[in-house]
Amino acid sequence: MxxxxxxxxxxxxxxxxxxxxxxxxxxxxxxxxxxxxxxxxxxxxQPDKKIAIGSDHGGFQMKQHLKPVLDELGWTVIDIGVFEEKAADYPDIAHAVARLVAEGKAALGILVDGAGIGSSMAANKVPGIRAALCYDRASARNSREHNHANVLTLGGRMLTESQAEDVLRTWLATPFGGGRHQGRIDKITEIERAYSTWNAQNSKA
Structure with a gap:
């Protein structure tokens, strides 16, 4: 009590x-x-069980493999595309997924492109997003426990389907550690807010 x-x-x-x-x-x-x-x-x-997932052409096949895994784990999947292996721009997909998470329309997000790097960079431009590129169990666990990541990015051409599934399952199963880690997340948020204010002030100049 x-x-x-x-x-x-x-x-x-x-x-x-x-x-x-x-x-x-x-x-x-x-x-x-x-x-x-x-x-x-x-x-x-019960937390919100909606999860947004998206990929460019380089991550399409991996996305298709991971969707049934999310279904199995009880998540309601919001697939924002792409829906074929036709060339697509990863910033557009990353922005769409990140926005759903930032606006609270999805609890978490998954992004897959060829290497996972570009999607992570693009998603992290959206306020409130902590996107983490993970490549094994340790990085997946760390990104959630220490960094409270709310978007997972994966390299569809860097991991096998089995490896990506392992990363995904570990990431979703790991809770945020809180405690001392929360203070560090707060500092990330402070940096984000500082530059949001700076950008707003300079756009008026």
Whole structure:
């Protein structure tokens, strides 16, 4: 109970046992204890399961391989293209996926191009996006746990389908570590805001 913030609702399963002191603390902090069925609690805490995915021509085949994996893992997939191996510009695809994530229309994003580098660069121009190019389990885990990455970029011509799937599964299974890492994410956000303000001021000059 010490970790519960002041004022709010604490959902618990029916029959949950609280000591008198815990109930007193809840009352003192203005916390309302509400009993809900376990499935209702799961529904409330379930994160948004929409994920946006996109690729240029160099990542098309890899994208097609990864979509069923996302389905298997329970994600609702928003495929923004491309839908054939016709030449396409990765900045357009990266922008479309990153925008969906930044606007909260997708919880996470996946981008695949030939090397994964260009899509990462383009996506990171969108405020609020932390796109990470990952190439193995360690980099996937680090990007999520330490850097709170919300967009994964992959090199469709740099990884086998098996390797890319392994990276994807690891990335999605790794939670953000918080703690000291949050302070560093906050600093990234501060840099982003500083230059957003700078750009706005200079555009008026």
């Amino acid at each position: 010490e970790d519960v913030p002041r004022e709010g609702v604490l959902h618990v399963p029916p029959g949950a046992i609280f000591t008198p002191s815990a109930r007193d603390l809840a009352a003192e902090r203005g916390i309302q204890i509400v009993e809900l069925a376990s499935e209702e609690i799961a529904r409330l805490v």
